[in-house]
Every structure is written in structure tokens, then in C-alpha cells.
Amino acid sequence: HAPAVGEEHDGIVRGGDVQLLHKVLLARGGGGNALAAAALRLSLLLTALVVSALALPATALAECVAPNELWVGCTNVVQGGYWKTNEDGTLTVSESNDYNVYYDGNGNLWLNNANIVGQGSGLSEHKTTGIYAYYDEWVDTDIALTIHLTGDNSVSNGYPIYVAPWGGSASLTITGQGSLTATGTYRGNGGIYVMGDTSSLTIENGADVT
Numbered sequence: 001h002a003p004a005v006g007e008e009h010d011g012i013v014r015g016g017d018v019q020l021l022h023k024v025l026l027a028r029g030g031g032g033n034a035l036a037a038a039a040l041r042l043s044l045l046l047t048a049l050v051v052s053a054l055a056l057p058a059t060a061l062a063e064c065v066a067p068n069e070l071w072v073g074c075t076n077v078v079q080g081g082y083w084k085t086n087e088d089g090t091l092t093v094s095e096s097n098d099y100n101v102y103y104d105g106n107g108n109l110w111l112n113n114a115n116i117v118g119q120g121s122g123l124s125e126h127k128t129t130g131i132y133a134y135y136d137e138w139v140d141t142d143i144a145l146t147i148h149l150t151g152d153n154s155v156s157n158g159y160p161i162y163v164a165p166w167g168g169s170a171s172l173t174i175t176g177q178g179s180l181t182a183t184g185t186y187r188g189n190g191g192i193y194v195m196g197d198t199s200s201l202t203i204e205n206g207a208d209v210t
Contacts, residue, residue: 064144064171066107067133067163073101074119080105089117089130089156108146111153111180118157128158130182133172135165142196144171149178149207156183159193170196179208 070078075091077083082099083091091101100114109131118130133145143165155161160182163172172194174180184191192209194201203209 064107064142064169065135066105067135067143067145067165069132069134069136070103070109070145071129071132072103072109073116073130077101077103077109078105085115087115088119089115090119091116107144108148110148110150111178113151114153114155116153116155118160128186129162130155130157130160131162133161133163135168138166140167140197141165142169142171144173146173146175147180149174149176149180151178152181153178154181154183156185158184158186159191160184161192162195163193163199164195168196169198169200170194171200171202173202173204174207174209175203175205177206179210181210 068078070076072083073085073090075083077091080103082094082096083101084094084098085100086092094100096102100112101116102110102112116130118128118132131147133143135141135143143163145163147161161172163170172192182192192201
């Protein structure tokens with residue numbers, strides 16, 4: 001008769017259940033069969049790993065990087081450090097015990113009662129934007145910036161916040177217990193601008209953004 005699925009016939013297990021095939025090989029014994037069984041165990045393990053990888057969500061497989069340009073109030077902060085904000089919204093280098101702006105150099109920007117104003121007009125360069133995050137290489141790169149809020153903060157001029165790569169996706173997260181007032185002047189109503197092949201803006205953990 002024709003062997004059913006999983007039934008051994010002339011040394012062959014028909015269809016379906018590789019775990020059953022494994023059991024058949026072990027039951028038959030012998031050096032050659034033992035070697036084949038070991039190879040099958042390895043095959044099963046590799047198959048399980050591939051299936052697990054395919055089951056991951058797409059976001060878990062993609063990796064975002066920090067912007068390689070980050071301008072805050074017309075100051076390039078991309079290397080990280082601490083700053084105080086001046087009355088005109090520009091920055092002055094400060095220390096860790098007295099700051100309004102802190103950047104860790106790895107995509108996390110802290111605002112602590114900061115007043116940030118982009119300097120200049122128009123949109124031809126970063127000076128017109130309060131916070132300008134960009135990836136300035138001609139390759140598709142997914143970038144992410146997280147802004148942590150403490151106290152009352154404001155960002156203004158042009159687009160108050162602008163996040164975009166040359167190509168790829170952009171993600172902006174605003175988090176923390178503080179507040180942020182973003183006031184744009186571009187065409188009268190410039191807002192928070194996140195641009196990419198796909199883009200996302202997430203406001204979480206009690207952050208108050210207007």
C-alpha cells in the first residue's frame with residue numbers, strides 16, 4: 001500500500017513530520033544512521049532559527065541611527081555636551097550641574113527649562129530651525145531622535161523642530177514629565193516637521209506638547 005504521511009516504507013518516511021523522521025532514524029541505530037540523525041538535529045535547529053527570525057516584526061529588524069547633524073539654537077551639538085540658553089534663544093557651553101540643554105551624542109536630547117530660537121529666516125539652512133536633526137550622507141539611513149522634557153520649554157522659528165535624513169525613515173519621540181511649546185513661523189504656521197520614506201512622531205510618558 002502507499003505509505004501514509006509519517007509512515008516508514010522502504011527506509012523512507014513520507015511527508016509532513018520531520019520530528020517523526022528523526023525518531024525513525026534514532027530507532028534504526030547504527031553509525032551511519034546516528035550520523036544522519038545528528039545532521040537532522042542540526043537541520044531542525046537551523047530551521048527553528050530561521051522561522052524565529054522571520055517572525056520578528058519589521059521594526060525589530062531595522063536599526064535607526066542618531067542624526068549626524070544636530071543643531072539647537074544655531075549651535076551644532078552633535079558631539080554631545082551641556083549648554084545654557086541665552087535670552088535670544090542661542091546656546092552657551094555650560095556644565096552638568098547647570099544646564100538647559102544636554103545631548104548624549106547618541107540620539108537623546110534633554111531640554112530642561114530651555115528657550116530655543118532658530119536664528120535667521122527662510123528655510124535654506126539649519127539656522128532657521130530651533131532644533132534641526134539631519135543625516136547628511138547620500139545613502140538611505142533611518143534616523144531617530146528622542147527629546148526628554150523637564151520643566152517648561154519652548155522652541156521657535158521656521159519649523160521649530162525638523163527631523164529628516166537624506167534618504168530613509170525618520171522617527172521623533174518626545175517624552176518626559178515636562179512641557180514643550182513649539183511655535184513655527186514658516187508660512188505663518190510652521191510646526192514640528194518629521195520627514196522620511198516613513199516617519200513617526202510619538203509623544204509619551206506625560207509630555208505636554210503644544
